[in-house]
Amino acid sequence: MVGLLTILALLPGVPQPPMASGTVFEDLDRDGVRDAGEPGIPRVRVSNGEQIVSTDRDGRWRLPYDDDTIFFVIKPAGWMTPVDENNLPKFYRIHKPNGSPRLRYGGVAPTGPLPASIDFPLYRRPEGLRFSAILLGDTQTRDIREVGYLREDILDHLVGTDALFGMTLGDLVFDDLDVLGPYKEAVGRVGIPWYNVLGNHDMNYDAEGDEHSDETFERHFGPSTYSFDVGHVHFVVLDNVYWTVISEGRRSYVGGLSDEQFHFLEADLRGVPADRLVVLTMHIPIPSMREGDRKRLLGILSKHPHTLSVSAHTHTQEHVFLKEEDGFTGPVPHHHVINVTASGSWWQGSPDERGVPHTTMRDGAPNGWSVFRFDGNRYEIDFYPASRPATWQMNIEVRDRLKRSDEDWNVFYVNVFAGSERSTVRYRLDREGPWEEMEHVRRPDPWYARLYERDRSLTAPYRPLPAPSDSTHLWEGRLPESLKTGAHLLEVETTDMFGRTFRSYRSFTVEN
Known part of the structure; x- marks a missing residue:
C-alpha cells in the first residue's frame, strides 16, 4: 500500500x-x-x-x-x-x-x-567486527510434539552460545499458524535475540493476494521485509514468497518480490558503505525465484563488492555460485547458501532412543544448524549436525565386508555434508599409502537410499522418509583392485572453500 x-x-x-x-x-x-x-x-x-x-x-x-x-x-x-x-x-x-x-x-x-x-x-551494545550468528533452515513444526523435537534435537544445544543473534530462514511452522506461539516460546529459551523470515508454510492461505498473506506473521514478528546492521555486516531479510493466482483462480506461491520490496532494497543498499558485507536472507533460494525478479535482484546485488545470500526451503544443503549467466555481474561469483534445515526431512524417519526422528535430509546430510562467523566483510560457515559431535562433517559409505566377487566391490562414497564445488576430497589407506583424489559426483547418496527403504513401513506418529534426491556434496572413490585380503583403514580428508581441513576414518575388511 x-x-x-x-x-x-x-x-x-x-x-x-x-x-x-x-x-x-x-x-x-x-x-x-x-x-x-x-x-x-x-x-x-x-x-x-x-x-x-x-x-x-x-x-x-x-x-x-x-x-x-x-x-x-x-x-x-x-x-x-x-x-x-x-x-x-x-x-x-x-x-x-x-x-x-x-x-x-x-x-x-x-x-x-x-x-x-x-x-x-x-541502547548501546558492543559488537566489534568479529561476531557469529546462528542460522536455522525450516524448523517446520506441525504440532506441539514436533516443537518438542526441535527443542531436544536443536535448541537445547544452542543455550550458552556466544552468537550475537539467531535467525530462522522461514517455514517456522507447517501450515498450522497456531503453532507459532509455542515456536516463539521454544526459540526464546535459547537466550539470544532471534529474527525470523517468512516461509511458504507460514502464510495465510486464505488471503486474496500477497498483500495480506503475511498478516499472522506480522502479528507475531512485525514486518516480513526489513534490515539491520551488526559490525561491518548489513543484513536484509526478504519475504520472497509471493502469494498469487497461478491458474484458473487457483492461488499458490512463487519465488518473487514486489515492486515495493525492490524499492526498499534499492533505497536500503544506497546507504550501505562499499566496504561492508551485504547479507540477504530469505526462504526460497535465489535460483528458484521467477526469472525477472531473480535477475533484478542479482542486478542490484552486482553493484556491491561484498555480498552473500542465504535461503532454505529445499530441505537439502548446497552452496551455489551465481555468475553472469545467472544475472550476477559482480567481479566474483555471488555465493548463495541453501542452509541446512533444523527439521531435516520434515521430522520424518525412524526414532532414536529419545523418540526423536533421525530426519536425515534427502541429500544424505543430517539435520542441524549453521554458524556464520564474520570478521569485517569476510565470513566462514560452520555446519553443526543435530545431536552429534561437531566433528562429524562427513559420512563414509563403504561396506563393512567387501567381497571381490561382488560387482563394483571397491566403489565407495563420501558425503561431505557442507561440501561444495570448491571443496577437495581425497583418501588414503592404512595411514601410509599415497593420497588419491576423489571424484565429485551428482547422484543420490546410496547410504540415504538404504535408510529410505528401511523406513518405508513406519507408522504414526512416525512417518517414512522422502525419496532420495541428487546430492551436491557427494564424492566417489575406487579402492585398488590389488588391495590385499584382510582388514584396512580408510582415511578421508576434505578441505572446504575456506581452506579448513577435516578428516574421518572407516575400517573395513576385504574377503576373497
Whole structure:
C-alpha cells in the first residue's frame, strides 16, 4: 500500500499523503520509554517498508503512511533494540487502524490512530567486527510434539552460545499458524535475540493476494521485509514468497518480490558503505525465484563488492555460485547458501532412543544448524549436525565386508555434508599409502537410499522418509583392485572453500 504513496508524492496538484513522525532515542534505563535526559540519536535510518529516511541531529524522523503501514528502525551497528519475553526484537510499530482482514488464523487487531510521536528506543551494545550468528533452515513444526523435537534435537544445544543473534530462514511452522506461539516460546529459551523470515508454510492461505498473506506473521514478528546492521555486516531479510493466482483462480506461491520490496532494497543498499558485507536472507533460494525478479535482484546485488545470500526451503544443503549467466555481474561469483534445515526431512524417519526422528535430509546430510562467523566483510560457515559431535562433517559409505566377487566391490562414497564445488576430497589407506583424489559426483547418496527403504513401513506418529534426491556434496572413490585380503583403514580428508581441513576414518575388511 505504501507504494501508492510514493506515486502520489510525485504528482503535482495531488494532496500529499499524511506524515508520521517520531524519534529514535538512547534508552539509557532500558525501559522502552523516552524519559527526560534520554537523547535522540542522529543518522539512524527509519523505514515505512518502502522509503527510508535518516534521523536529524535530534533523532527525529518523518515518513508518509496509509492504513496498512509498518514503521521500523534499521538497527545501526553498535546498538540494539529491546526484545520481548521470547527474545524477539522490538524494532517496529504496526499501523492498521482497521486491523487485518478476516483470516482463519487471525492477523493484527485494530491499532487505532497513530500516536503523536512514534519513538524507537535503542541502547548501546558492543559488537566489534568479529561476531557469529546462528542460522536455522525450516524448523517446520506441525504440532506441539514436533516443537518438542526441535527443542531436544536443536535448541537445547544452542543455550550458552556466544552468537550475537539467531535467525530462522522461514517455514517456522507447517501450515498450522497456531503453532507459532509455542515456536516463539521454544526459540526464546535459547537466550539470544532471534529474527525470523517468512516461509511458504507460514502464510495465510486464505488471503486474496500477497498483500495480506503475511498478516499472522506480522502479528507475531512485525514486518516480513526489513534490515539491520551488526559490525561491518548489513543484513536484509526478504519475504520472497509471493502469494498469487497461478491458474484458473487457483492461488499458490512463487519465488518473487514486489515492486515495493525492490524499492526498499534499492533505497536500503544506497546507504550501505562499499566496504561492508551485504547479507540477504530469505526462504526460497535465489535460483528458484521467477526469472525477472531473480535477475533484478542479482542486478542490484552486482553493484556491491561484498555480498552473500542465504535461503532454505529445499530441505537439502548446497552452496551455489551465481555468475553472469545467472544475472550476477559482480567481479566474483555471488555465493548463495541453501542452509541446512533444523527439521531435516520434515521430522520424518525412524526414532532414536529419545523418540526423536533421525530426519536425515534427502541429500544424505543430517539435520542441524549453521554458524556464520564474520570478521569485517569476510565470513566462514560452520555446519553443526543435530545431536552429534561437531566433528562429524562427513559420512563414509563403504561396506563393512567387501567381497571381490561382488560387482563394483571397491566403489565407495563420501558425503561431505557442507561440501561444495570448491571443496577437495581425497583418501588414503592404512595411514601410509599415497593420497588419491576423489571424484565429485551428482547422484543420490546410496547410504540415504538404504535408510529410505528401511523406513518405508513406519507408522504414526512416525512417518517414512522422502525419496532420495541428487546430492551436491557427494564424492566417489575406487579402492585398488590389488588391495590385499584382510582388514584396512580408510582415511578421508576434505578441505572446504575456506581452506579448513577435516578428516574421518572407516575400517573395513576385504574377503576373497
